[in-house]
Amino acid sequence: MASPCKNSRRPFTVCIEGNIGSGKTTFLNNFKQFNNTMVLQEPVELWRNVKGMNLLDLMYKDPTKYACLFQSYVQLTMLQLHTMKSPLPYKVMERSVYSARCFIESMKRMNVLEDVEVTVLEEWHKWSITHAVIETDLIVYLRTTPDIVYKRMRARARKEEKLVSLEYLEQIHQIHEEWLYHKTLFNVPAPIIILDADQSMEEMFVQFEKCKTRIFESCGQSERESRRLTSPVSSPKFGAASD
Ligand code: TTP
Numbered sequence: 001m002a003s004p005c006k007n008s009r010r011p012f013t014v015c016i017e018g019n020i021g022s023g024k025t026t027f028l029n030n031f032k033q034f035n036n037t038m039v040l041q042e043p044v045e046l047w048r049n050v051k052g053m054n055l056l057d058l059m060y061k062d063p064t065k066y067a068c069l070f071q072s073y074v075q076l077t078m079l080q081l082h083t084m085k086s087p088l089p090y091k092v093m094e095r096s097v098y099s100a101r102c103f104i105e106s107m108k109r110m111n112v113l114e115d116v117e118v119t120v121l122e123e124w125h126k127w128s129i130t131h132a133v134i135e136t137d138l139i140v141y142l143r144t145t146p147d148i149v150y151k152r153m154r155a156r157a158r159k160e161e162k163l164v165s166l167e168y169l170e171q172i173h174q175i176h177e178e179w180l181y182h183k184t185l186f187n188v189p190a191p192i193i194i195l196d197a198d199q200s201m202e203e204m205f206v207q208f209e210k211c212k213t214r215i216f217e218s219c220g221q222s223e224r225e226s227r228r229l230t231s232p233v234s235s236p237k238f239g240a241a242s243d
Contacts, residue, residue: 018142021149082134142197
C-alpha cells in the first residue's frame, strides 16, 4: 500500500465509526475547520430520497421487503465516498463499507434477510474491499453504551427511527464491539483509536482535539500546517434535530 503521508498521491484516510447516535456527525464536523482535510458525511440524505422514495423509511417499516435493497444502496453510496478523489492530505469519512457490514450482520442475526440476500450482499462487500480503492489508515471508534445512544436518538427524533428499539441498538453495539473492540468478527482494516463517546459534548470536544493532533502528527503534518480556517465551526451538538 502506498504511503499515505507527505508526498503521497492519496490522502491519509480516517473513518469515524460507532453505533447509531454515537456522535459521528458531530465529531466529523469538527474537522471542517481545517483547510487540509476533506470531510465526507454519510449520505443519509441520499438514502432518504431515491427518486422520491425514502428507502431508509421503507427499510424500517418493511425490512423483509426492503432491507436487502437498502443495504445494497448503502454499500454503493459508501463506495462512492471511499473512491472520491481529493487533493488534500487528509480525508475523514463518516462510516465505511466496513461498518455497513455490521448492519448486514445484524439483519442476518435477526433473520430479516434471506440466506441468498446475505450471500449477494457479502459477495458485493468482498468484491469491494478487494478491488475498489478504499484504503483506510485509521479508524476512530466512538464507543458508547446503548442506553445513552437510545436517549440521544429519541431526542433527535429522526422520523424514520421511530421504530428503532433499545434492543436493536444493543445488537448494533454488540456487533461493533465484536468487530472493533474484541476484534473477533470481521477483519479490522486499520489501526483503531477508541474514544469513550458517552461523554458530554464539551468532553467530546476535548477528546476530538487530542485525537486530531494524533491524526495530523501521525502523518507528519504539524499543527501549524493544518491551519484552522478563519470562520470557526459552530459548537458541537449532540441530539440536535436532524430534520
Ligand atoms: P448511522 O450511520 O449510525 O448515522 P447517525 O446519524 O445515527 O450517526 P451519529 O448520530 O453517530 O452522527 O445511521 C444512520 C441511519 O441509517 C440509522 O437509522 C441506521 C441506518 N443504517 C442502516 O440501517 N444500515 C447501514 O448500513 C447504515 C450505515 C446505517
